[in-house]
Amino acid sequence: MQRGKGMKFVGDSRIPAERKPNIPKDYSEYPGKTEAFWPNFLLKEWMIGAVFLIGFLCLTIAHPAPLERVADPTDSGYIPLPDWYFLFLYQLLKYEYAAGDFTVIGAVVIPGIAFGALLLAPWLDRGPERRPMKRPIGSGLMLLAVVSIIFLTWESVDDHDWEAAAQQGEIVDVDYDVDESAEGYDIYLSQDSCIGCHGDDMLGTSAGPPVFESDYDVDEIIEIIHEGIGSMPGDQFDGSEEELETLAEFIANDGQEP
Known part of the structure; x- marks a missing residue:
């Protein structure tokens, strides 16, 4: 091509004198070597993506994500496990x-x-x-x-202890309805040692069972708090004897005001 032939000067740029339609190049002369990005390549990508998306949706329906119980920030015995x-x-x-x-x-x-x-x-x-x-x-x-x-x-x-992890995250149906307005509940919330093992809802954590799990009377509960039982140490209550008796009556009555 001779210099300037078929070109127009626009400022410092040269553009074709005749406009040509925006038709994709014909790649049929190079079979299997290259293809047009639009729409050939993108169409294949979309089809593959759709197949994987449908497969992923079917997998989530067949095997839902495992859920654990409601997170308890006071559960000091919880063993976390990252992805x-x-x-x-x-x-x-x-x-x-x-x-x-x-x-x-x-x-x-x-x-x-x-x-x-x-x-x-x-x-x-x-x-x-x-x-x-x-x-x-x-x-x-x-x-x-x-x-x-x-x-x-x-x-x-x-x-990793998978059995302990399954137990600590297991969703358990609890029949207890704790009266949070009761005096015994306020006394319980003032005892950090109790909350650390049994949770702020008194329904237990991985470090301790629910407070209402066993059917003890008031005297037995006071004795357990003083002397301990199993892995639970004794003399952890920080309060007066009157408060201890109020708390024991509250626990013996399954979380309700006596």
Whole structure:
């Protein structure tokens, strides 16, 4: 083409003198090598996405997400468990060198070094080779990361007490209707040691059973509070004898004002 032929000058740009219809290029001469992004490629993507979406919806209907009981912030014995993709970090915090006084090392330092190494891998190994065997630094870092994540995830699953976790999150139908306006309930709320095991609703936590689970009379309840029973220690009540008797009568009457 000669200089300027078939072109018009618009400022510093050149545009075709004749407008052409916006027709996608014909890729039939290159079968299997390339195709138009719109609509060919997007149509395939939408079809695949629709199939996966329908499959996911069917899975959620067939296997609903497991629900636990209402969260209780006063339950100090609750054992949390993160989602599966964070289990390796959760397991890391169980080791002595990454927990307690060294929590910052397990929560920030070690993960920061690991993810930082993966981010720097493309710059540490800048060779033109694409085969993993020819890129030892990048391949080695990635292999080390995958093995570490798999190992820590496996250890976390193996160490976790799944039976206790199922019990602490189990939804239990409770027939007790606690009278929160009763004097005995106010006395109970003033006892942090009681709330820590039996919950602020008196219906129990993973650390202790519901207060009304056993059918004790007033004298037996006072004796248990003084001397303890099973794993429950004694002499934990912080109040007067009159308040203790009021609380015992409230418990013996299944959460109702005597």
